[in-house]
Amino acid sequence: MPSDYDVIIIGGGHNGLVCAAYLARAGRRVLVLERRSILGGCCITEELWPGFKVSTAAYVNSLLRPEIIRDLDLKRHGFEMIPRNPSSFTPLLDGRYLMMGPDRNLTLKEIAKFSPKDAENYPRYEEMLSRLAHFLEPWLMQTPPDPFSIRPGNLWRIAELGWKFRKLGIPLANEAVEILTGAARPILERWFESEPLKATLATDAVIGAFASPSQPGTAYVLFHHVMGECNGVRGVWGYVRGGMGMIAQSLAAAARSFGAEIRTDAEVIRILIRDGQAYGVALRDGTELRARQIASNADPHVTFLRLVEEKELPPDFVAAIRRIDFSSATVKINVALDRPPNFRCLPGEGVGPQHHGTMHICPDLDYIERAYDDAKYGRWAENPMLECTMATALDDSLAPPGKHILSMFVQYAPYHLKGTTWDQEKDRFADRCFDVMEEYAPGFKASVLHRMVIPPPDMEKVWGITGGNIMHGAMSLHKMFSFRPVGGYANYRTPIRGLYLCGAGTHPGGGVMGACGYNAAREMLRDR
Known part of the structure; x- marks a missing residue:
């Protein structure tokens, strides 16, 4: 039976739109299907009250990869960042306050109000994070190696990762392991003594996570939030002019400029599968559409436990998907x-x-x-x-x-x-x-x-994110890199031939980054 499209993408969130744009740019016939009447998933701007244009869910940006902004010429399509200066303000009830970034002199002067020692340590702390980012950032836009595969190319990539890790040197490697696996609180307490500074930095370690700063895994969430940039300046977060929905609008405009078709009010209720091969989708209105490849921007729980019949999947895979933590607070x-x-x-x-x-x-x-x-x-x-x-x-x-x-x-909550x-x-x-x-x-x-x-149940209802988890699943060590969403399937492929994941439930995880969609598109092109 002939296909209507080369690719159908389920969900018009930012990762789905990134995936669509790259596939369309490569000449594929692409259709994006979005359940709601507005594109963007959690990356939207809505006029909630007359004259008030609100970034209803996501609200600031830094992580959107510069490669994507450049490749898709998003600035030509309306994307514009506004850097924030200062970037952080922590008021206290005793009349003091801490104001930080991105101006280095301001930040150090402010920190010194609470602790001269912390002001001395802060540049070294930032330098440590910067060196770790230099090691880890290239992997954001790469497919993780499979620890269970002995294919030569895969073994080479594992060796490459080990070699680069070795080149960090023992002191920084020790820091890297703690950042990747440990808790934020002991790290911050080792570096600093001022409570307002530690608390301000700790917010990045727990935002969106059901975890306290003293729990393992929060150090990586802390690090995850300092890897971005605004207009080329590392670690700076900014506002998107016109609201976060302008990210989705610029991505959609780029995808359309390459020939992609995008439909809203088009809810997918089932992925069509025959003999272990995905061949299309069924919509709530009864329409069936066919494509050679299907990519889901929905989270792993929605994709595999609601859109796919359980009988189509290996039991151990289903069990692993059920173990993913979608808790939200x-x-x-x-x-x-x-x-x-x-x-x-x-x-x-x-x-x-x-x-x-x-x-x-x-x-x-x-x-x-x-x-x-x-x-x-x-x-x-x-x-x-x-x-x-x-x-x-x-x-x-x-x-x-x-x-x-x-x-x-x-x-x-x-x-x-x-x-x-x-x-x-x-x-x-x-x-x-x-x-x-x-x-x-x-x-x-x-x-x-x-x-x-x-609250979380409303997030689940409105945006279709299981448990209201904005990261499409907890970002703890056992669910990151080669084990996101589950071990053996971190390459954006699934047990169903022709079915892929392109959302934040894949490497490198949550945040308005676009890397998940970029990486998925690359793997889908390799399979054609």
Whole structure:
């Protein structure tokens, strides 16, 4: 039976669009099918309230690979980054505050307010991370080797990885192993003594993860968030002009320019398989479409346990997919404000440098640990960790004049609440988050015009991410690199011939990076 397309991609998130663009650029007939009426998955901009254009889910960018921006000429298609300076602000209730990056002199001066010793150590800490990034970053855009394969090419890549690791030298190699496998807290406590500094850095170790800074695996999440860049400057996070949806729009425009077809309101309910070969998809409206290759941008749970019949898969593979941890403890709150937060420790009317970057409400490491403890026992955190950003401080196209949008990314709040439900609790939890913010910025609650509260079950419902996990599965060592999503299938292929994964459930994992889609496209082209 003839195919309608060379490739069908399930899901119009950023990885699916990257995959589509590269395949179309190579001359393949590509169709992208998106369940919702808007492209981008979690990388979207929506006008939630009149005049307020909100990055509903993902809210800042740094990780989108520069190779992809260059190859697909995304700037020509509307992609533009706005660097944040300063990039970080941590207010304290005792009247002090810590403001950081990207200006080195500012950062060291600010750190020295709390600890001259930490100001001396910080450049060495950054240099250590930079050297590790130089070793690890090239692997983001490569297919992991298979530890179970004895093919010469695979063995060569394993040897290459070992040789490059050996060249790090013993001291840095020791640091690398700890970063890749260990907990963030002991690393930060070894380097620094100031609690505000350690807490500020620790937020990158736990954001999106159901884990405290003292748990193994959080050190890599910390490192994962410092590997990006903004306009060529390493480690700098920025806003996308027009909101995060402009990433999806520029990727879609690039894909279409190469001939890809993209459909919204097209929900795939089943992957069609015959004799172990994927040959098409069935849509909710009854339409069946055929292609030689199918790539799923959905997470592994959705792909293999909902879109594929279990009988089509090896039992041990199904068991491994079921073991993937999709726990989430994050709530996203989008807020429309009639004025910027006025912080007690740095008062002032209007937008100031404190509003440019991420505003961290977490004074010390123990505060984060206690917030996690609540979630561990099935409760939302009584004193939650807040990461707040106000893109309108630098991009006035997102809100009416004088008004602002605040994104709150909040930890910790588990998917399953003990003795209650999120329908009953989400407004109570948001109220508590606003009470905490009010302590630091009096008048905040009175400035709120609108709000949207998205707990983990709603994330699952709206964006189709299992458990509300924004990373498509925990990013712990046993589920990374050659074991993401499961061992033996880290090359974007699956037990079904012609079926591939291209989403964040594959190497190198979550974040608005695009590398998963890029790597999947390369492997799909090799198979043709």
